[in-house]
Structures are given as structure tokens and as C-alpha cells.
Amino acid sequence: MTEYSLSHLKELEAEAIHIIREVAAEFENPVMLYSIGKDSSVMVRLAEKAFYPSKVPFPLMHIDSKWKFREMVEFRDNYARENGWNLIVHYNKAAYEAGVGPFTHGSKYHTDVMKTQALLEGLNKYKFDAAFGGARRDEEKSRAKERIFSFRDKFHQWDPKNQRPELWDIYNARVHKGESIRVFPISNWTELDIWQYIRLEKIPIVPLYFAKERPVVNVDGNLIMVDDDRMPKEMAAKAEMKMVRFRTLGCYPLTGAVESEADTIEKIVEEMMTVTVSERTTRVIDFDQDGSMEQKKREGYF
Amino acid sequence: MNKDNNPNTAKLSPFGGTEGGFHLDINTYLDQDEKKDLLRLLTAGSVDDGKSTLIGRLLFDSKKIYEDQLSALERDSKRMGHAGEEIDYALLLDGLKAEREQGITIDVAYRYFSTNKRKFIIADTPGHEQYTRNMVTGASTANLAIILIDATKGVITQTRRHTFLVSLLGIKHVVLAVNKMDLVDYDQKVFNDICANYKTFVTQLDIPDVNFIPLSALKGENVVESTTKMPWYHGKSMLEFLESVHISSDRNFDDMRFPVQYVLRPDLDFRGFSAKVASGIIRKGEQIMVLPSRKTSKIKEIITYDGNLDEAFPPQSVTITLEDEIDISRGDMIVYPDNLPRVERHFESMLVWMDEKPMDPSVNFFLKHANNTTRIRLDKIQYKIDVNTLQKSNVDFLELNEIGRIVITTNKAIFFDPYKKNRSTGSFILIDPMTNNTVAVGMIIDKLNSEDLPSKIVDEKTLEANKQRIHQGECLISTDQRQKRYNQKGSTIWITGLHGSGKNELAFTLEKELFEAGATVVLLDGSSIRSGLSKELDYSPADRAEHLRRVAHISKLLNDQGMIAICSFISPGENIRQQVVQIIGEDRFTLVYMDASLEFCKNNKPELYEKYEQGKVQHIPGADLPFSIPENADIVLKPEDRAHNAQTIMEYLADRKIFPLI
Numbered sequence: 008m009t010e011y012s013l014s015h016l017k018e019l020e021a022e023a024i025h026i027i028r029e030v031a032a033e034f035e036n037p038v039m040l041y042s043i044g045k046d047s048s049v050m051v052r053l054a055e056k057a058f059y060p061s062k063v064p065f066p067l068m069h070i071d072s073k074w075k076f077r078e079m080v081e082f083r084d085n086y087a088r089e090n091g092w093n094l095i096v097h098y099n100k101a102a103y104e105a106g107v108g109p110f111t112h113g114s115k116y117h118t119d120v121m122k123t124q125a126l127l128e129g130l131n132k133y134k135f136d137a138a139f140g141g142a143r144r145d146e147e148k149s150r151a152k153e154r155i156f157s158f159r160d161k162f163h164q165w166d167p168k169n170q171r172p173e174l175w176d177i178y179n180a181r182v183h184k185g186e187s188i189r190v191f192p193i194s195n196w197t198e199l200d201i202w203q204y205i206r207l208e209k210i211p212i213v214p215l216y217f218a219k220e221r222p223v224v225n226v227d228g229n230l231i232m233v234d235d236d237r238m239p240k241e242m243a244a245k246a247e248m249k250m251v252r253f254r255t256l257g258c259y260p261l262t263g264a265v266e267s268e269a270d271t272i273e274k275i276v277e278e279m280m281t282v283t284v285s286e287r288t289t290r291v292i293d294f295d296q297d298g299s300m301e302q303k304k305r306e307g308y309f
Numbered sequence: 310m311n312k313d314n315n316p317n318t319a320k321l322s323p324f325g326g327t328e329g330g331f332h333l334d335i336n337t338y339l340d341q342d343e344k345k346d347l348l349r350l351l352t353a354g355s356v357d358d359g360k361s362t363l364i365g366r367l368l369f370d371s372k373k374i375y376e377d378q379l380s381a382l383e384r385d386s387k388r389m390g391h392a393g394e395e396i397d398y399a400l401l402l403d404g405l406k407a408e409r410e411q412g413i414t415i416d417v418a419y420r421y422f423s424t425n426k427r428k429f430i431i432a433d434t435p436g437h438e439q440y441t442r443n444m445v446t447g448a449s450t451a452n453l454a455i456i457l458i459d460a461t462k463g464v465i466t467q468t469r470r471h472t473f474l475v476s477l478l479g480i481k482h483v484v485l486a487v488n489k490m491d492l493v494d495y496d497q498k499v500f501n502d503i504c505a506n507y508k509t510f511v512t513q514l515d516i517p518d519v520n521f522i523p524l525s526a527l528k529g530e531n532v533v534e535s536t537t538k539m540p541w542y543h544g545k546s547m548l549e550f551l552e553s554v555h556i557s558s559d560r561n562f563d564d565m566r567f568p569v570q571y572v573l574r575p576d577l578d579f580r581g582f583s584a585k586v587a588s589g590i591i592r593k594g595e596q597i598m599v600l601p602s603r604k605t606s607k608i609k610e611i612i613t614y615d616g617n618l619d620e621a622f623p624p625q626s627v628t629i630t631l632e633d634e635i636d637i638s639r640g641d642m643i644v645y646p647d648n649l650p651r652v653e654r655h656f657e658s659m660l661v662w663m664d665e666k667p668m669d670p671s672v673n674f675f676l677k678h679a680n681n682t683t684r685i686r687l688d689k690i691q692y693k694i695d696v697n698t699l700q701k702s703n704v705d706f707l708e709l710n711e712i713g714r715i716v717i718t719t720n721k722a723i724f725f726d727p728y729k730k731n732r733s734t735g736s737f738i739l740i741d742p743m744t745n746n747t748v749a750v751g752m753i754i755d756k757l758n759s760e761d762l763p764s765k766i767v768d769e770k771t772l773e774a775n776k777q778r779i780h781q782g783e784c785l786i787s788t789d790q791r792q793k794r795y796n797q798k799g800s801t802i803w804i805t806g807l808h809g810s811g812k813n814e815l816a817f818t819l820e821k822e823l824f825e826a827g828a829t830v831v832l833l834d835g836s837s838i839r840s841g842l843s844k845e846l847d848y849s850p851a852d853r854a855e856h857l858r859r860v861a862h863i864s865k866l867l868n869d870q871g872m873i874a875i876c877s878f879i880s881p882g883e884n885i886r887q888q889v890v891q892i893i894g895e896d897r898f899t900l901v902y903m904d905a906s907l908e909f910c911k912n913n914k915p916e917l918y919e920k921y922e923q924g925k926v927q928h929i930p931g932a933d934l935p936f937s938i939p940e941n942a943d944i945v946l947k948p949e950d951r952a953h954n955a956q957t958i959m960e961y962l963a964d965r966k967i968f969p970l971i
Contacts, residue, residue, distance in 0.1 A: 011590065011622040012557035015347035015428040024626035025585040028571040032639055032680070056614035057583070057626070061575035144419045151418040170416075171747040172442060172663045174449035175736045176585070176624075177677055181745040195430055197421045203343050277335045 016204055023050075023192040024057040025176055026155060030137050030190050031057075031064050033180035037137040037190075038095070040126075041067040043079045044256045045212050046141035048086075049201055050193055052210050054139075055090070066093035068129055068138075072121035073103050074258035076234050082213045097129035109260040110239055117258070127163050130187070137180075137188045145197045155194050161185035199279060206272045216275065218252040218267040229263030342425065348556060349430045351447045351480065353471040354457025359488045363457065363526035364433055367548060368422050370533040417447045426552040440467075441474065441696060441710035442663050445750065448478035449736070452556045455547075460489045460499055460523070464506045470696045472507075476514040477659060477712070477752065479732055481559050483511070484520045484550060490539065491525040497541040513699075515729070518554075522547055560623050561731050565589030566650060567643040568679035568724070568734070573628055581612060581628040582637055587679065587733035588726075589645075591629065592620045598646040599637055600724045605646060606633040623733070640681035642724040650724045650734055653756040657691070659728075660715045662707035664741070664748035667971075670706055671793060674748065678723050678737035685739070688716040705793075706971065707749075716757060728752035784869075791871030795829045797968040799868035801893050802958065804877045805886065805939060806903030807931040809914030811948035815903065816877035818955040823873060826959070828968045831867050833860055834877040848928040850882075857885055861892035868897050873968060881930035883937045899967070901958060902942035907931055909948060 013021065030037050039054060041047050054063045069083055087094035099107075102120045109117040130138060144150050154170050156178045171179050182188060193201070205212060223230040224238075224245045231238075233246045238260065251264035252275070269275040354360040420431040432447030434440070448454065454475040458468055475483055485507055493499040500523045511519055523542055524531035530538050533548045545553065566587040573581035591611065598605050611618040612628040621627045629643070637643075644650060662668055668687070676685045691714040692701040707713045728735030739749040778785065792798055802819070806812045816832055823830040838860055839846070846852040857880055864874040880886050890898050910931070911918040920926045921933075930936040944961055946954045962968045 010557060011560070011562055012346055013625065014344045016343055018347045018624060021585060021624050021626045025570070025624075028583055028626070029680075032571045058571075058573060059614040059628070060579070060581070060612065061573045145421045151420065152416045167416075172446050172738075172750065173747075174446055174738065174750050175732065176450075177736065177738050179677065179738060179740055179745070179747045181675065181740055183745060186745075195419065195421070197423070197428075199423065200428070203339060206339060207343055273335045273339065276339060 023053045026192040027057040034137040037065045038135040039139040050141045068095040070126045071098040076259045099125040157189040215253045218270045222246040234259040351432045351451035351454040358457040359526040366532045453482040482518045487523045490523045495538045561588035569641045570680045583628040585626045586623045600642045606631040657754040658751040660751045667708040668706040675740040684720045686718045795871045796970045799871045800897045801864045801874045804901045805880045809910035810903040810905035812877045830873045832875045861889040881936040900942045901944045905948045
């Protein structure tokens with residue numbers, strides 16, 4: 008007897024494709040937010056799968072804080088070119104020209120201006136009514152209750168008390184003018200699922216995820232990589248070469264590396280299964296205040 | 310789960326490292342691990358039942374709580390924990406800040422863990438207040454439900470409520486987790502009694518697979534490892550059970566339904582129809598029919614990014630092409646011609662109201678179902694069902710967390726199957742056209758046979774029936790529709806009392822107050838009727854009776870039109886009043902007695918009583934004619950309270966939902 012059963016990865020894939028197609032069908036002007044990270048890479052592949060053999064009917068948008076790792080930017084441009092994506096890169100021009108950066112303005116201000124504000128600016132500029140994000144529910148406590156279709160008011164704000172019931176696979180896509188929906192097609196994926204899927208599907212990811220000798224500075228226990236000459240000289244002077252990799256990617260001064268020998272996906276997974284630190288702890292921005300991710304979400308950050 | 314047969318991988322731990330002397334080969338491990346399936350489960354119960362502790366155990370004991378989450382947890386526990394010195398597992402689960410501060414969980418939270426046999430998604434729903442909305446949400450995607458019971462309390466109302474909701478949402482596997490066995494000394498009898506009690510209840514519901522597991526979440530007994538404290542229990546531990554329960558045959562593989570979600574048109578030569586297979590197996594080369602056009606063709610290809618398939622099954626998301634060029638758009642459904650779904654505009658459904666704002670049955674909600682959106686009309690609420698007692702009652706609308714059986718008419722035909730047979734094509738949501746909120750969710754029972762359609766639904770048969778009714782002088786607008794329009798119940802307020810008792814003053818004041826409050830109201834009194842309609846009648850008992858018969862019929866007509874009639878008439882005899890009640894109908898009739906003494910009346914209306922004393926007029930009830938004081942008046946008023954009397958009646962009407970209705 009044939010057993011009609013899908014593996015958990017294939018079931019998650021089917022669910023994500025269904026969600027992505029639903030947004031393309033229901034919204035006039037969707038966009039896929041692309042962070043260049045591994046979760047984004049998986050989401051982008053899922054979009055390619057959803058519309059195969061057609062092209063994906065919406066653009067990618069990267070909110071560039073101008074402090075991303077150089078390898079990320081390079082990867083982004085290559086990937087979009089090679090895969091025929093319409094890529095929008097948006098950044099907060101005014102703040103950039105004013106020289107805002109984490110070293111001079113602190114992580115909180117930098118993140119607010121160059122990420123949250125830039126995102127809202129980008130969404131408003133192109134009048135997107137739906138924006139895909141690669142967030143997962145297992146990442147952080149406040150995300151465990153996040154909807155797949157997450158309603159945002161016309162100020163892009165998220166009200167945890169005012170979210171729509173979400174049942175079966177029927178998604179309510181109705182919004183008034185100016186309101187929007189953030190869509191999280193990989194909500195039900197765990198970090199392990201992501202790695203397994205990258206391995207299974209041979210999805211290209213930024214090389215920073217793999218261990219390599221890199222120049223890093225120990226800043227309050229976080230290993231910060233010297234990625235360019237904007238790092239203060241006295242800080243950069245303390246750099247030492249270490250075998251490190253990154254579990255998450257963001258602005259290089261705000262993203263700590265972990266010491267690791269894992270230079271293949273298999274080794275990363277092996278390391279992960281025995282690891283004792285969850286992935287978001289290598290993001291400096293979460294330490295600002297308790298419940299800070301929830302706070303950022305309310306303000307419009309993912 | 311063929312990996313259990315593979316001696317090289319059977320003993321691999323999902324957590325890395327070695328076990329039983331085998332070295333972990335990560336490649337082999339991953340190749341196997343990728344193939345494990347997914348179980349979505351719902352946990353129902355309250356914090357008191359130890360639900361969070363159980364979930365915490367499953368997550369913790371299967372080593373998926375990372376160490377830093379734990380250290381953050383210890384910090385949080387010191388500040389707000391409720392479990393004293395021990396780690397509070399509940400804190401690990403409660404997500405949002407506001408909820409943490411209140412110490413309650415108020416939404417559905419999703420948790421993830423894996424073993425080397427399965428990946429699990431837990432929909433964690435709270436047991437209190439918003440229980441129905443949240444449980445229904447969590448249950449909609451679950452394969453299995455764990456219902457928690459406190460062994461010291463046994464089967465309680467909440468247990469029954471949870472079980473009912475689980476069966477309503479069509480979950481096929483239920484595990485009754487009898488928790489806190491440590492508090493009853495792991496006594497087999499306690500467990501058996503609870504199981505027996507539960508079985509008598511659960512057999513009334515439609516759940517094919519019910520299981521019972523005794524455990525202690527707090528002590529970790531029988532949660533992950535098999536129990537040592539309950540040697541009388543020979544079944545599986547909770548985790549073992551979850552790892553082994555067979556779910557892949559739960560899906561409907563019989564009735565092929567492909568609800569077109571998206572049309573791919575990369576160029577003029579290619580037309581692909583994308584969707585998630587809702588049910589059944591779609592096969593290359595098969596003859597298909599497209600609804601609603603009923604055009605037929607054959608499946609040419611089943612396309613995926615990873616290569617073409619010969620067949621696809623739920624829940625795969627694929628794209629198909631057809632041999633013939635047929636116009637197909639989103640919302641159409643591709644099926645096999647020998648196995649059609651219902652194609653109907655009228656159906657009955659169980660409906661769960663999910664919105665804070667109560668149902669307004671006059672709103673034409675959007676219905677979203679199988680990639681189709683259409684406007685609807687709520688025709689009728691057959692009954693409301695109480696989730697705690699399963700008692701049915703009649704209501705005019707549903708409120709938050711209420712469940713009813715309703716009749717719906719859609720603007721265009723939808724393609725559905727009964728929810729029991731097919732979760733994907735039997736479920737829908739209702740969206741408020743103003744707020745865009747998802748206000749209700751429904752599970753379709755079935756189409757309605759035309760003879761069972763409520764009178765409001767118009768189809769060919771009904772049109773014919775309407776013609777018949779018009780012919781017989783019947784109205785096509787029901788009293789119910791009018792009442793909803795006016796927001797009131799068509800009723801008669803009949804004020805009886807002596808000449809000069811202050812009836813008319815009360816009647817006119819009441820009319821004005823009702824009018825100003827938004828009611829649609831008509832006043833009938835002696836002078837208005839006698840000046841025209843009853844012009845030829847005098848005040849003799851016989852003519853009085855005829856006069857009041859006419860008044861009663863007018864009042865009935867008004868009530869039928871949904872209007873409130875205030876009738877101010879002496880109506881002195883019990884017989885006469887009985888006749889009036891019979892014409893108007895008891896359930897629409899409110900009798901108000903103006904209890905004034907003859908003294909008062911004489912002072913109030915001296916000119917009439919003087920004429921009577923002088924013998925110029927006769928037939929005055931209370932004087933030369935008897936006036937029988939009504940024994941059965943709904944409201945008795947004194948003229949001395951004239952400042953409050955109208956208000957008293959207004960309150961009476963509001964209490965009985967005569968006005969306002971809502």
C-alpha cells in the first residue's frame with residue numbers, strides 16, 4: 008500500500024508555498040523583505056518554488072543599514088542578479104548622510120533609525136500592502152503567538168491585543184487603504200528545520216555562517232568582527248584571528264561571532280544539536296531591555 | 310518510520326553524541342532525520358491542571374530548551390514566578406509581557422520540539438475565559454489533542470467543554486492526560502474511575518480514537534520515560550504515545566479537490582493552475598471537471614520546482630496544466646467528474662463567534678472558503694449550544710465564544726463538502742466588511758434540502774411558494790425581519806382602568822418616551838377610534854365588546870408589522886379583556902392596570918362624573934357598570950406615581966427585550 012505521507016520538511020515547505028501564493032493572489036503590491044540571512048535565503052527559495060516555472064511576481068526589498076557585513080552585500084547582489092530577482096535596496100539616506108552608526112550613536116539609536124525607520128520609509132515609499140518576513144515562532148518568546156498574517160495599522164504598528172483569529176489554512180487578507188499585513192511563511196520552522204532544508208535543497212547562504220579564521224574583537228563577551236575601517240582604531244587594535252562563524256547575521260558591529268570549527272552544514276547541525284546557546288543571544292540589540300523584541304515589534308520592526 | 314528497522318540509526322540520539330556505543334554519523338543521521346513526519350497537537354487544560362508544566366517537561370526533557378533560555382527563565386522566576394524556588398515552567402511558555410505580568414496566558418502559543426521519531430508543533434491554549442476562541446483556533450490545525458485532567462478533581466465541566474470543542478473541530482485523536490497522579494498516591498482506582506467517567510461522556514461525541522495516560526508532570530512521571538511508580542499501567546508514556554500514534558491516514562485521500570489558488574501565466578503558451586491539494590489524489594492523465602463551469606479536460610502535467618509528479622496528495626502545493634484551454638480563475642475548483650462536491654448557495658453550519666462585537670445578523674459578511682470569497686446572508690440561527698452543558702437554546706444572535714447552528718446563503722455558489730468528511734473544503738471564516746476582522750469561523754454540516762430552507766431563502770421553489778402565499782394574502786416580509794429592522798418586538802401594551810384614572814396621560818407620555826428612544830410606536834385610544842372606525846357604536850356592553858374587538862384586530866395588524874401599539878381603553882370586564890388577548894396573542898400582550906380609586910377619578914375628571922350624577926350620561930364602569938379589577942395585570946400602577954409610571958413600563962419592556970431588542 009502506498010503511504011501518502013510527507014516528511015516534516017516537505018509539509019512545512021507545502022505550507023509556506025501555500026502562504027506565499029495566497030499573498031500574491033490577495034494583495035495588490037506585496038514585497039518580500041530580504042535580510043540576506045539563512046532564513047531569508049530559505050524564504051526566497053520557497054517563493055521561487057511557489058511560482059515555478061513563472062518568475063516570482065513581487066520584488067525583494069533589502070533594508071540596508073549600511074553596516075552590514077561586506078560579504079552579505081556581495082552575496083545579495085550576486086544572488087539577485089543570478090536568479091533574476093527584482094531587488095530593491097532601501098536605506099535611510101538622511102541618517103546615513105548624517106553619519107549614524109552603532110559605534111558613534113549606540114546600538115539602540117542606530118537600530119531604530121537605520122533599521123526600523125528605514126523599513127517604514129521603504130514600505131511607505133513603494134506603498135506595499137503586504138510584506139513577507141522570515142521570522143520564526145521559535146526564535147523568541149514574543150513570537151510564539153505571532154500570526155502568520157500579522158495585521159499592522161497604517162503606522163505599521165503591531166497590537167498584540169488586536170490580532171485576527173487564524174484558523175486552518177484560511178488567511179484573512181482584507182485591509183483598508185494604508186493598512187498592511189506582515190506575512191511569515193516560515194513561522195512554523197525551527198532553526199534545525201532551516202539548516203536541514205538548506206542542506207536538502209542545497210540553498211546558497213552567506214559564507215559567514217561557516218567557520219573560518221576571522222579578525223575579531225572581544226567586546227563585553229561578544230566577538231565582534233573587524234569588517235571595515237569604520238571600527239574605532241583602538242577597538243580594532245585589539246583584534247585577534249579566531250576560528251569563528253556567525254549564527255545570525257546583521258550589522259557587523261552588533262552581531263557576535265561564536266568560536267567554532269564548523270565549516271560545513273553537517274558540522275553546523277552537529278554543533279547546533281549539542282549547543283547550549285540559542286541563536287538570538289548573538290544579537291547585541293536584544294539586551295537593551297526586557298521584552299525589547301516585543302517593544303520593537305510594536306514600533307514596526309519585525 | 311522505516312528507520313526503526315535500520316540497525317545503524319536506531320539508537321542515534323537526536324541530541325548528538327553517542328548512545329549505546331554507536332558513533333554519531335551526522336550525514337546518516339540527517340538523511341534519516343529529514344524524513345521524519347510532523348505531528349500537530351493541541352493541549353487543553355488550565356494552569357491549575359499542570360498543563361504548562363507538562364509542556365515544559367516535553368520541551369525540557371527532550372532537551373530542546375536551550376541553556377540560555379533557561380538562565381533567562383531563572384532570572385524571570387525570581388522576579389515574578391509563582392512556583393516558589395522551583396523553576397516555573399509556565400514562565401518559559403508565556404510569551405507576551407503584559408500576560409507575564411498578569412500571570413495568565415491569553416492566546417494560542419505555538420511550541421516546537423523534535424525527537425528522533427517526529428517533529429511536534431504544540432498549540433498551547435489556555436483553559437479559561439477566552440477558551441473557546443483560542444481552543445478552536447489551536448484545534449483547527451491539530452491532528453491530536455491532549456486534554457488535561459487533575460487526578461484530584463476528576464472529570465469537570467471544563468473537561469467536557471474541551472472535549473466538545475475538540476470533537477466540533479474534528480480532531481480524531483484524543484489523549485486524556487490524568488495528571489497529578491502523585492497527589493493520589495498513584496492509585497489505579499482513581500485513574501480507572503476517571504477513565505470510566507470520561508468514557509460515558511465521550512461516547513456521545515464523535516471522536517474515533519480516545520486514549521488514557523496517567524502521569525505526573527511535576528515529577529516527570531510517565532511523561533517522557535515510562536512510569537516506575539505505576540506498575541499497574543502497561544501503556545506508553547506520553548511522549549512514546551505521541552511518537553507512535555498513526556496520523557497519516559487521517560487525511561481525506563478519497564475525494565479529489567483542487568481549489569485553484571493562483572493562475573500562473575508566464576507567457577501566452579503556458580497556463581498553470583496552482584493550489585494546495587485539499588483532499589484526494591490528483592493524478593496525471595485523469596479526466597477532470599472544473600467548477601463552476603463544469604467543463605472537462607485531462608491533467609497534462611503536475612509541476613513542481615523539484616520536477617514533475619505523476620500524482621500529488623494533500624497537503625502538497627503543486628501546479629497543474631490541462632490538455633485543453635479552459636478559462637479557470639482563482640476560486641474555481643478542479644475535481645473528478647464522478648465525485649463532485651456540493652455546489653450550493655444554502656447550507657447549514659456550526660458557527661463559532663470570535664469577535665468582541667456581538668453578531669449583527671443583518672450584516673452581509675464576507676465568507677472566505679477554499680480560496681473563494683463571497684458575501685453572505687445569515688438566514689437563521691437554529692440554536693445556540695452551551696459548551697458546558699451541551700444544552701440548546703433559541704437566540705437571535707451570537708456573542709463572543711458562543712457556538713450556534715446556523716443557515717447561511719451565499720451570493721454565489723460555493724463548492725464544499727461536509728466538514729466531517731473534509732476539513733479543507735468544509736471550513737470557512739467570516740469577515741466583517743467594515744472592520745475587516747475575522748469575526749466567526751464555521752464548519753459546514755451540509756446543504757439544506759429545499760423543504761427545510763427557512764422562509765427567507767429565495768430559490769425557484771421558494772419563488773413558487775411565495776406566489777402561493779401572495780395568492781393567499783400572506784406577506785413576504787416576515788414579522789421577524791420587521792422586528793429586526795425596528796429593533797423591537799411587535800407588541801401591545803394595553804392600559805386598563807376607570808374613566809379619569811390617568812390612562813391617557815400615561816399612554817401619551819409613554820408613546821413620546823418610546824418614540825424618543827427610537828421605537829416605532831402607535832397609540833390607540835377611545836376618542837381616535839370612536840371618532841371614525843367605531844363611530845356607529847355606543848357605550849353599551851355589547852357595543853363596547855365590538856369596539857374592543859376592532860381595536861384588538863388593529864393592534865394585532867400593527868404588531869404583525871413589528872410595531873408597538875399602546876392601547877388605552879377602560880375595557881372593564883375580564884371577558885372582554887380575554888377576547889382581546891386571544892386576538893392579539895398572549896406572548897405579545899402586556900396588560901397595565903391603572904389602579905385609581907373612584908374618588909381619585911372623580912376629582913381628576915369632575916365634568917364627566919358630575920354629568921353622571923346629574924343622570925345625563927350612563928354606562929360608566931365603576932359607577933353604574935361593573936369594573937372587574939384585573940387579577941393578571943403584568944404591571945399595576947398608581948396615578949400618584951405619574952412622574953415614574955412611563956419609566957416603569959420602559960424598564961419592563963427593556964427587561965423582556967420587547968424594546969430594544971438588542
